[in-house]
Amino acid sequence: MSTSSSRFAVAIHVLTLLTQNPDEPATSEYIAGSVNTNPVVIRRVLGGLRRAGLVRSQGGAGGGWRLARDAEAITLRDVYHAVEEDDQAVFPLHHRPPNPNCPVGRHIQRALAVHFAAATRALEDELARRTVADVLREVRALAG
Amino acid sequence: MSTSSSRFAVAIHVLTLLTQNPDEPATSEYIAGSVNTNPVVIRRVLGGLRRAGLVRSQGGAGGGWRLARDAEAITLRDVYHAVEEDDQAVFPLHHRPPNPNCPVGRHIQRALAVHFAAATRALEDELARRTVADVLREVRALAG
DNA sequence: CCATTCGTAACCAGTATAGTTACGGATGAA
DNA sequence: TTCATCCGTAACTATACTGGTTACGAATGG
DSSP states (O other): OBBBHHHHHHHHHHHHHHHHHHTTBOOHHHHHHTTTTTTHHHHHHHHHHHHSEEEEESSSSEEEESSSOGGGGGGGHHHHHHOTTTOOOOOOOSSSOTTTTTHHHHHHHHHHHHHHHHHHHHHHHHHOOOOOHHHHHHHHHHHO | OOOSSHHHHHHHHHHHHHHTTTOOBOOOOHHHHHHHHOHHHHHHHHHHHHHTTEEEEEOOOOOOEEEOOGGGGGGGGHHHHHHHTTTTOSOOOOSSSSOTTSSHEEEEEEHHOHHHHHHHHHHHHHHHTTBBHHHHHHHHHOOO
């Protein structure tokens, strides 16, 4: 399910990098070197984070990317919402609407929506308990 | 993320149908009429449920699909695992491995795996609290 | 003035989903 | 035995998303 894409992992990776060195802006090329991908991919992901107010960008020479707020105040749920913008649900409903003449088909989507929302809420609550600062601490601990 | 696909929603829908009428087998064509899709799509989804031991199929005239155990004993987590078989993670890691020469790149995936597992666990725990029988009761309540 | 860097469009390859047709094989009733 | 029914599965298609890549305009600041 789910879908899907590694944007969430890449976004946390990038924010962890920015947290590690908060004093000078990081370029998308430098970041791409750590993530092992193309700078355009990084700029695309960071564009979502910028629209969510998590980072700021600065064009031109000496420019790059910085955190827009303290890493202790950026939860993984914030990151998740920033990269999974719009309507990408964890559990999509049917593509075509079910048969409204069938009692089950008529009501199943409303019943499912309640359960899916509860499960998604549990997932997001768990993500909200962790911050980018936590991740950097763990990375440093693993580095020993 | 996620992925993704509507198989989970369709699987719950189908199991709810089978629960509603447990005495006679339902054909994939009948089920497809309620889901509003093609019988082959239904047989594909039900194939996963059969491999997970949730339903049984019977070929030939008078054949079709039945529940293999009581709907009270089929949680939404069981259904989720049946249709999202193999390795489809809710939160995929990087496609290419990050740069091992970067301190963050070297350890980020292990750090992320811990958080992703915790969030996924919370999601599945919530799904485990609900059964197919619950869904049918809610559908009936909505039907008034 | 000019190298740097972002922002974004465009294109491509790979993959997943879902819909469809087709057909073999098993089943069970007539 | 015959035959309509129904599953199981392969094959093909259209659509969409992801990630990688090249390209280029605009803004920045030394």
